[in-house]
Amino acid sequence: MYDELTGRYAFSCPARGEVRVPLSEFRVLERLPGTAHPAVYKVTFACGCGEEHEGLVSHDELDWAPLGASETSFLNLMTSRLEPAAGELVDLAARRIQAGSWPWSFFCYPEERPRPVFPSAFRLLSPGGEEMGVAVECPTCTQTSVNLVSRAHVDVPFYNDARVAVVEHVFAHDREHALAAFRAELFSGSFDARRRDLAA
Numbered sequence: 001m002y003d004e005l006t007g008r009y010a011f012s013c014p015a016r017g018e019v020r021v022p023l024s025e026f027r028v029l030e031r032l033p034g035t036a037h038p039a040v041y042k043v044t045f046a047c048g049c050g051e052e053h054e055g056l057v058s059h060d061e062l063d064w065a066p067l068g069a070s071e072t073s074f075l076n077l078m079t080s081r082l083e084p085a086a087g088e089l090v091d092l093a094a095r096r097i098q099a100g101s102w103p104w105s106f107f108c109y110p111e112e113r114p115r116p117v118f119p120s121a122f123r124l125l126s127p128g129g130e131e132m133g134v135a136v137e138c139p140t141c142t143q144t145s146v147n148l149v150s151r152a153h154v155d156v157p158f159y160n161d162a163r164v165a166v167v168e169h170v171f172a173h174d175r176e177h178a179l180a181a182f183r184a185e186l187f188s189g190s191f192d193a194r195r196r197d198l199a200a
């Protein structure tokens with residue numbers, strides 16, 4: 001469940017009961033195979049108790065609850081066409097999206113261009129201080145890119161860093177292996193990254 005006031009998702013912790021977690025404390029997102037209507041994601045998150053736990057979030061909740069609705073809505077990223085969505089906040093979000101402002105974006109390294117994205121395309125997030133690493137599976141080319149971004153870039157819809165650091169590496173399609181290797185790399189904080197403009 002998502003709390004619009006705090007911008008946090010509710011999960012359960014074996015030690016603390018219900019905990020509320022911002023997107024930036026997510027660590028791993030995996031779509032559960034065999035789920036479609038809605039798709040369900042298994043989220044590994046960093047809990048305030050110091051441990052990592054797993055929780056489940058539906059696709060709608062992941063992508064649309066931060067925009068003001070967990071109602072059904074669907075955006076086709078290939079055509080940028082937005083299907084009807086309920087609620088005023090969603091209408092507002094839809095207008096902003098149609099005007100070319102995206103709730104989330106990232107720099108696709110294989111394509112060398114910024115791309116709009118939703119949180120369900122996030123695969124890994126690294127813990128960070130000022131900057132955090134985000135591995136994003138591009139909805140257009142399906143390749144995974146890694147950007148170093150601010151927390152607000154992840155947590156605040158429609159806030160996008162003007163410039164982000166991009167890790168100059170094309171990750172193999174052997175995803176399980178690539179992501180495991182990448183996770184180790186990301187968490188150690190050792191990689192080469194260059195700044196790219198995200199804002200048009």
Ligand SMILES: [Zn+2]
Nearest residue numbers: 013014047049
């Ligand atoms: Zn906990």
Ligand SMILES: [Zn+2]
Nearest residue numbers: 108111138141
């Ligand atoms: Zn791409």
